[in-house]
Amino acid sequence: MAPGLLWLTVLMIVPCLLIFVLIFFERGTYGGIDWSVATLGNFTRAFDPLYLSILLDSARIALTATIIALLIDYPAAYAIMKAPERWQTSLLFLAILPFWTNYLIRTYAWIVLLNPVGVINNVLTYVGAISQPLPLLYNEFAVILGLVYNYTPFVILAIYSALQRLDPSYAEASRDLGATAVTTFFKITLPLTAAGVSAGAVFVFVLSIGNFITPDLLGGGKMQMIGNLIYDQFLTARDWPFGATLSGLLIALMMIALLMQAVASGRARGDHHA
Amino acid sequence: MKFKHIPAFIAGSAFALMASISAAQAEKLVIATWDGYTPKDMVEKFKAATGIDLELTMHATNEEIMGKVTASGGEGYDIIFVSSPFAEALKKLDMLAPIDHAKIPNFANLYPEASQLKHDPGNTYSVPYTWGTTGLCYRSDLVKAEPTSWNDLLKPSDELKGKITMLATDRWLMAAAFLADGLSVNTADQANLDKVRDQLVATKKDLLAYDDTTFYSKLVSGEATLVHAWDGWCNYGTAENAKIKYMIPKEGSDLWVDTLVIPKAAKNLDAAHKFIDFIFNAENGKWVVENIMYKVPNKAAMDSVDKAMLTSYPNIAIPPADLLKYEQLRDLGDGMKAFSKTVSEIMAAK
Amino acid sequence: MPRLLKAHLGVTFAFLYIPIAVLIVLSFNRAGMPTAWSGFSVEWYGKLASNPKILASAWNSVIVATISATIATVLGTLLALGVERARPSPARDALLFAPMIVPDIVLAIALLSFFTLLKFTLGLHSIILAHVVFNIAFVCAVVRARLKGFDWSLTEVSRDLGAGHFVTFRKITLPLILPSVIAAALLAFTLSIDEFIIAYFTAGAGQASTTLPMQIYSMIRFGVTPEINAMASIVMAISFALVLLAQRLNHGRIPGA
Structure with missing residues (x-):
């Protein structure tokens, strides 16, 4: 056990703590870190409305992607669960398979599909549905689509696992007592699978909010999310301490999301026993 | 061997293996450059001329290579290709070796203007590789009126909306708006920053994208009709579609200079100088003009270029004396904080 | 309702696979522009095979993924065995969970700052060190899932019969968990070979530490060419084959599930 824990401590915990140390120093005049003066300046800077708004905007985009992913993936997972037993494994496998190919390539595929002279606009123009190409790429729509697409397989998996663990007798009992299928779904199935839903949701949210590639490639440089801002601070502005401060802020925000998930799943488990 | 030592043993051998991977690749002149920026057969020719092996490593942007170089202290590189403001920052970080002109006889090939560059008069720590202007690149068959001013880009007419791009690199992005307002491209004065911020935020709504790598192909495909461009890259588009x-807007341009620098940590200073001398021979300079379609500060090379190139790509014919009229981008030092905050404001704007 | 559900599932699968299918189809497109069909051709695959930079970066990725997956599999498996037998510790569980959810960019810059501070020379080895971090967590999770139903009395019996720790591990524990260990190793390999941001920040100077995703990123940044489509198709084919293999070994379960 020790070598593994040591590895994580030295190469994850210590570097992350270093981030929190860097917060208290300033950028040198020409970049890098000026170790000579400790300061709280980065804190006040990070709480500038500008940077907070970028953080909140990232949270909003991540949340939108999360909700859309759940709306698509819950019914999809449910459909897989309702499929004949012998098909389920294959369907689930098919749903998860895209997750295992390169993220950059999956994102790039959407550039090919969405760009003004891309596949979708070409097809729509060809069938005469549009005369001017639709602005599908390089905007928030493309970024959210990219996030939903990339994380959909995982969300289906998380929800399917929760559905599978569900005892079918609850739903049967509900139906026997005269509840409609819709009522049964909303009163029994959905609450009892809340833990799986929240696991999937947190996953999408956390990976989306810190995402760098999707806004970079599908946002056409016009979308600034917190991940891009951190990247820019490190490489473009060469202001490592401020980049570290923003990372610290992001870590804090994620902790909150995780805490909320823990509370939510704790409550879901509590309901189950009640 | 006891069971509990196995992981330590495996980790140990893995480390030894990793160390050998890294060590095996150290005995070369390592050149950090942009992809496709040097002659294709340069490695072979340099080897034939000097017996020295070259290893080329590619960076996509100045920012990327700056990140690597500041992280490593310059270690691992012998020559770095960077744009002049970045060369200036590296110099101020005390990471560059002085250029020894005695070791570079081919300096004689350069225009006198090449040693009058404001960021480094006399080429003490950097040598210019290519230079040029930043302006507007457009589809003359798709725009209703030929552009004349930076404002044709910043305040696009209705037909251009959604079909324009601006450079993504922050310094050049801001420079377009500074120039439109008759300001210095190196100002970090808050009032000036606020002024151009408002303009660039307004322009952002009409942009297709910020793009500094594929804008010319967006013109070729027709995705865009007017783009903010470096002259040489616009020529790539011209090559595919005449x-x-x-054009350079009436308010002027900046003079960009891509330079070669030698980090202090370079392993082989002599070989690095030999490389610079090699790059400054007329033949290599000519290759750059004919293949990359950039201007070079190398008179011998420019004189040997096929005159037809100058008619097909008029911006190659801009004389050095005219280039020097434009202001170069300089490192902003402490002004960078205010500058980068303004850029973040633009990027965050809807 | 069920018909509607079925239709929804169909649409979801279309959403998942159309982009992939389009890339594969366009990789056989003759024209230089990848967005309009102009005849069947395999020339982009040929171009790919003769591009030394792509081949070198692919090889680098294989080295990084093989070594980091090997180290992570050994350390992660031992970790899983230890954790499952030790008293539950929320702090330790958090430590094991963290690498899976810390944003890549945060871990990347943390490691870059750390390595820079130590004046540690960057190269392929620093990417490997970094990749082991998240791989340990994933391997540990996969193996732990398998150990959940593990009957520890078997190892006790073995030890009662006089077998040492190592013999017990080799003869009893390992054979029982082997499929999940192999699945975890394949998972780690796949994660490492696909990882971009951490590699981008922790890579050293030069082509010598450029990995395939870094190469793909710069190709995408520098424009849409059919070469990327061809490469995407190959990369997808290989990852799909690996996952299929992992799934077979893990008794029909998808690793990580």
Whole structure:
């Protein structure tokens, strides 16, 4: 056990703590870190409305992607669960398979599909549905689509696992007592699978909010999310301490999301026993 | 061997293996450059001329290589290709070796203007590789009126909306708006920053994208009709479609200079100087003009270029004396904080 | 309702696979522009095979993924065995969970700052060190899932019969968990070979530490060419084959599930 824990401590915990140390120093005049003066300046800077708004905007985009992913993936997972037993494994496998190919390539595929002279606009123009190409790429729509697409397989998996663990007798009992299928779904199935839903949701949210590639490639440089801002601070502005401060802020925000998930799943488990 | 030592043993051997991987690749002149920026057969020719092996490593942007170099202290590189403001920052970080002109006889090939560059008069720590202007590149068959001013880009007419791009690199992005307002491209004065911020935020709504790598192909495909461009890259578009033209707005341009620098940590200073001398021979300079379609500060090379190139790509014919009229981008030092905050404001704007 | 559900599932699968299918189809497109069909051709695959930079970066990725997956599999498996037998510790569980959810960019810059501070020379080895971090967590999770139903009395019996720790591990524990260990190793390999941001920040100077995703990123940044489509198709084919293999070994379960 020790070598593994040591590895994580030295190469994850210590570097992350270093981030929190860097917060208290300033950028040198020409970049890098000026170790000579400790300061709280980065804190006040990070709480500038500008940077907070970028953080909140990232949270909003991540949340939108999360909700859309759940709306698509819950019914999809449910459909897989309702499929004949012998098909389920294959369907689930098919749903998860895209997750295992390169993220950059999956994102790039959407550039090919969405760009003004891309596949979708070409097809729509060809069938005469549009005369001017639709602005599908390089905007928030493309970024959210990219996030939903990339994380959909995982969300289906998380929800399917929760559905599978569900005892079918609850739903049967509900139906026997005269509840409609819709009522049964909303009163029994959905609450009892809340833990799986929240696991999937947190996953999408956390990976989306810190995402760098999707806004970079599908946002056409016009979308600034917190991940891009951190990247820019490190490489473009060469202001490592401020980049570290923003990372610290992001870590804090994620902790909150995780805490909320823990509370939510704790409550879901509590309901189950009640 | 006891069971509990196995992981330590495996980790140990893995480390030894990793160390050998890294060590095996150290005995070369390592050149950090942009992809496709040097002659294709340069490695072979340099080897034939000097017996020295070259290893080329590619960076996509100045920012990327700056990140690597500041992280490593310059270690691992012998020559770095960077744009002049970045060369200036590296110099101020005390990471560059002085250029020894005695070891570079081919300096004689350069225009006198090449040693009058404001960021480094006399080429003490950097040598210019290519230079040029930043302006507008457009599809003359698709725009209703030929552009004349930076404002044609910043305040696009309705037909251009959604079909323009601006450079993504922050310094050049801001420079377009500074120039439009008759300001210095190196100002970090808050009032000036606020002024151009408002303009660039307004322009952002009409942009297709910020793009500094594929804008010319967006012109070729027709995705864009007017783009903010470096002259040489506009020529790539012109090469595929002669209707693609370049112009310098009436308010002027900046003078960009891509330079070669030698980090202090370079392993082989002599070989690095030999490389610079090699790059400055007329033949290599000519290759750059004919293949990359950039201007070079190398008179011998420019004189040997096929005159037809100058008619097909008029911006190659801009004389050095004219280039020097434009202001170069300089490192902003402490002004960078205010500058980068302004850029973040633009990027965050809807 | 069920018909509607079925239709929804169909649409979801279309959403998942159309982009992939389009890339594969376009990789056989003759024209230089990848967005309009102009005849069947395999020339982009040929171009790919003769591009030394792509081949070198692919090889680098294989080295990084093989070594980091090997180290992570050994350390992660031992970790899983230890954790499952030790008293539950929320702090330790958090430590094991963290690498899976810390944003890549945060871990990347943390490691870059750390390595820079130590004046540690960057190269392929620093990417490997970094990749082991998240791989340990994933391997540990996969193996732990398998150990959940593990009957520890078997190892006790073995030890009662006089077998040492190592013999017990080799003869009893390992054979029982082997499929999940192999699945975890394949998972780690796949994660490492696909990882971009951490590699981008922790890579050293030069082509010598450029990995395939870094190469793909710069190709995408520098424009849409059919070469990327061809490469995407190959990369997808290989990852799909690996996952299929992992799934077979893990008794029909998808690793990580």
